[in-house]
Amino acid sequence: MPILSSELTGIHPTRLELLRLRRRRTLAEGIIDILEKDLEALMATLFELLKKIQLLRSRVFETLKEAYSLFIEAEMRIGSRKIEEVSLAAKSVDFLLDVDTQSGVLGIQLPTIKLIEGKMETILPHVSILDTSAKLDESNSRTWDAIILIIKLAEAEASIREILDVISIKRRQVNRLQYRVLPELDKAIRYIELILEETERQDTIRVRVLQRKRKERALIST
Amino acid sequence: MKAWTYKRLMPKVLIARLQLIEPTDLVDLVGRSVEYIASALARTPYHKEIAEIPEPQLSVISIEEALLRNYIKTCQEIMEYSPKEIGFLLSTFLMKFEVDNIKAMLRAKWAGIGIDEAMRFITPIGRLDERKCRNVLENSESVSDVVELLSDLEYGTALKDALKDHEETGTLLPFEVALYTQVYGQITRATRKLKGKDRKIAEIVLGIEIESMNMKVILRGKSLGIARDQIIRSLLPMSDILNEKALETAVDSKDITSSIKSLLREVQVSAVRDYQYLLSDLLKEYDASQSISQLEIVLDRNRLKASLRMVKRYTPYFNIGLVLSFLNTKRVEVKNLRAIVRGAEDRVPPERITELLILAN
Numbered sequence: 001m002p003i004l005s006s007e008l009t010g011i012h013p014t015r016l017e018l019l020r021l022r023r024r025r026t027l028a029e030g031i032i033d034i035l036e037k038d039l040e041a042l043m044a045t046l047f048e049l050l051k052k053i054q055l056l057r058s059r060v061f062e063t064l065k066e067a068y069s070l071f072i073e074a075e076m077r078i079g080s081r082k083i084e085e086v087s088l089a090a091k092s093v094d095f096l097l098d099v100d101t102q103s104g105v106l107g108i109q110l111p112t113i114k115l116i117e118g119k120m121e122t123i124l125p126h127v128s129i130l131d132t133s134a135k136l137d138e139s140n141s142r143t144w145d146a147i148i149l150i151i152k153l154a155e156a157e158a159s160i161r162e163i164l165d166v167i168s169i170k171r172r173q174v175n176r177l178q179y180r181v182l183p184e185l186d187k188a189i190r191y192i193e194l195i196l197e198e199t200e201r202q203d204t205i206r207v208r209v210l211q212r213k214r215k216e217r218a219l220i221s222t
Numbered sequence: 223m224k225a226w227t228y229k230r231l232m233p234k235v236l237i238a239r240l241q242l243i244e245p246t247d248l249v250d251l252v253g254r255s256v257e258y259i260a261s262a263l264a265r266t267p268y269h270k271e272i273a274e275i276p277e278p279q280l281s282v283i284s285i286e287e288a289l290l291r292n293y294i295k296t297c298q299e300i301m302e303y304s305p306k307e308i309g310f311l312l313s314t315f316l317m318k319f320e321v322d323n324i325k326a327m328l329r330a331k332w333a334g335i336g337i338d339e340a341m342r343f344i345t346p347i348g349r350l351d352e353r354k355c356r357n358v359l360e361n362s363e364s365v366s367d368v369v370e371l372l373s374d375l376e377y378g379t380a381l382k383d384a385l386k387d388h389e390e391t392g393t394l395l396p397f398e399v400a401l402y403t404q405v406y407g408q409i410t411r412a413t414r415k416l417k418g419k420d421r422k423i424a425e426i427v428l429g430i431e432i433e434s435m436n437m438k439v440i441l442r443g444k445s446l447g448i449a450r451d452q453i454i455r456s457l458l459p460m461s462d463i464l465n466e467k468a469l470e471t472a473v474d475s476k477d478i479t480s481s482i483k484s485l486l487r488e489v490q491v492s493a494v495r496d497y498q499y500l501l502s503d504l505l506k507e508y509d510a511s512q513s514i515s516q517l518e519i520v521l522d523r524n525r526l527k528a529s530l531r532m533v534k535r536y537t538p539y540f541n542i543g544l545v546l547s548f549l550n551t552k553r554v555e556v557k558n559l560r561a562i563v564r565g566a567e568d569r570v571p572p573e574r575i576t577e578l579l580i581l582a583n
């Protein structure tokens with residue numbers, strides 16, 4: 001890539017500057033190394049979470065399927081119309097979630113979602129126990145299990161989003177260092193090196209000219 | 223009661239019993255489509271009610287309703303042919319359906335649904351015909367208005383008494399318990415008006431029905447961890463065999479097995495064989511499956527078996543045993559058909575549907 005003079009106007013083509021730029025280059029390479037190691041750690045966590053999510057999704061699916069089958073069985077036992085009627089007077093199941101964060105991989109604050117235990121009591125008979133079947137309780141219980149799994153799934157998905165955000169930031173940082181900072185430093189280093197080489201060449205020529213002139217003066221005087 | 227008093231009832235019940243669907247035919251319906259089941263039912267005593275369903279409205283709910291209407295109609299027909307005391311007992315049986323309508327109206331009002339939607343849950347019967355139910359729903363704004371408008375019926379006092387509890391607890395459970403207490407109280411009183419074998423048979427069959435309900439509440443309550451007071455409030459302590467104290471001991475037992483054992487101890491003292499069979503079966507089933515829903519099936523099956531046993535134990539004719547065993551068999555048939563139709567709609571595996579059927583053997 002040709003060196004644009006406008007980019008290099010602020011650079012002092014001195015040895016000191018060259019040393020400073022070389023140190024910056026080494027530092028940038030070090031940072032890239034660290035960032036890539038971080039990325040590796042993040043990717044490993046991401047894949048773990050993806051596996052966990054797949055497992056949780058299949059468990060949620062299975063649990064909901066089971067809850068639905070039990071619900072159908074409850075309808076078979078006491079009738080669809082009765083279930084619909086009883087549901088009219090059912091108390092709604094309220095539950096609260098405690099959303100917080102905790103330090104995860106590389107100290108990233110990952111979200112934690114917890115069901116507030118005290119509110120679990122609300123699952124207890126919210127429909128008439130005289131007019132329904134225990135199948136309905138079994139279905140409720142499986143639905144509750146599914147809710148707990150869904151909360152875990154939401155937590156894992158929120159963690160994945162957080163990790164993806166951090167990965168994206170770190171990837172941008174690596175890219176910036178690799179494709180912008182390092183090439184710029186390389187250009188600046190090359191520019192200073194060229195200037196310094198040029199200066200050296202001029203100095204050498206100047207020395208030679210002076211030596212030649214000194215020799216000529218010495219010949220004239222003798 | 224003298225044999226001649228049954229001269230009209232016995233042929234009626236015997237014919238109706240012969241029209242019951244054979245268990246093998248019932249099992250044969252498992253796994254078939256809803257349309258197939260509906261057309262099969264058109265060749266049974268349910269044909270009239272099934273034919274009344276317009277084809278586009280053929281659904282699980284419309285079939286369920288048709289089955290229930292047929293059961294009520296059968297009960298009413300048998301009641302008409304019955305001697306006075308048995309007729310009175312059967313009329314108290316029919317109160318169960320009236321109570322179902324009252325509960326439906328209370329629930330509908332509680333949920334604030336429209337009148338036409340609420341009427342879907344009502345099967346008009348006796349004093350709670352369509353006009354009365356519609357009138358109650360139209361002229362009420364709240365649950366207390368429904369209670370007020372039903373005060374002219376015999377359930378009025380019980381409902382009014384339960385109103386305070388309802389306001390305190392914020393649930394409809396007090397009404398449900400009050401209504402069940404009222405109905406089963408009436409059934410118990412009607413049973414006590416019977417004499418001789420009739421009374422003996424009715425007390426066992428209906429006693430098992432009431433105790434089955436109590437056992438369901440205790441076992442379910444314990445498995446769900448419901449508070450003791452709430453379980454006790456939902457009980458119907460009416461039997462001399464499992465009295466209030468015996469039921470409370472079962473509620474206070476540490477787990478479900480000990481609850482069943484405590485009830486078993488109680489019935490061993492009173493030496494009522496039918497209760498012993500029931501509780502022994504419950505204990506065996508719970509040890510095997512640890513499932514409350516399985517216990518409910520055992521309770522339902524035992525209710526049926528107890529009434530069938532009465533026919534074998536006493537002479538099958540000229541007593542109430544045949545009537546009660548027929549009504550129980552018919553009730554179970556309706557429940558089984560309901561399960562088959564619902565299972566068919568959702569394509570539940572046939573073997574699972576068969577497991578949920580209540581069959582005497």
